[in-house]
Amino acid sequence: MTRGNTHVELLHSGKVRDVYADGGDLLLVTSDRISIYDVILPTPIPDKGKILTQLSLWWFEQLADVVPNHVISATDVPAEFAGRAIRCERLEMVMVECIARGYLAGSGLKDYQREKKISGNLLPDGLVESSRLPEPIFTPSTKEPVGGGHDEPLTYEQTVERVGKELAEELRRVTLEIYRRGSEIAAAKGIIIADTKIEVGTSNDGTLKLGDELLTPDSSRFWSADEWKPGSVPRYLDKQFLRDWSGQLTDWDRTAPGPEIPEEVVEATRNRYVEVYERLTGDTWK
Known part of the structure; x- marks a missing residue:
């Protein structure tokens, strides 16, 4: 081109x-x-x-x-x-997926049910699906290339081994602060950010910067706050809706090639992306 x-x-x-x-x-x-x-x-x-x-x-x-x-x-x-x-800007990307969780859902819920902790973060007994955690936690994972397999959870100690103590501390601080601030903004719009993933890299002068995307329905789990209740599944405003649809299929084993998406599921997915955009920004999607 x-x-x-x-x-x-x-x-x-x-x-x-x-x-x-x-x-x-x-x-x-x-x-x-x-x-x-x-x-x-x-x-x-x-x-x-x-x-x-x-x-x-x-x-x-x-x-x-x-x-x-x-x-x-x-x-x-x-x-x-x-x-x-x-x-x-071109960044030298840090090869760690930086994830913050404030609620119990997805793979975090499965890890908690199995061992009462997520990525080495020990959690109290008695939590249920969609429970709000006592405080947000940093749950990093590996960052596998396309076709290279699934990302695997990392403890904070394993992250230190990968990137060094100073950078690991900064990754944790930035991830949790992005989550905290983003959650405050979203809460004012009636949206819960259950968890989110960010990607960071360093510029030529060594400055740590955000890359890729930020707090989108692809990288975050968004719930409608007025439908949140611990022990139940809130209405999703992200692509979890599509995952749930695929879970009903009996002829797909979650390997390529993926299934065609029916027109009504495409429309329902798009509507959720539009809704979260409009509620967060206050702008009408055109």
């Missing part, structure tokens, strides 16, 4: 995003692809790429004082990528 006098080169195609080199910068282009259980499903979700991009940009701006981010421009991008691309 050529843009002006420069050549835009595809560097990497992930489950959802494509990364291009454009001069010294990167173009992070979010597609309408959707993946569950590390499998890209064959049916796209209309507008998903634009919703994730615009919501990430909104969050990057809201939380810029917590930690800087990789965004250079949301408008200086090729016309065909308008609305779903970010021109961003």
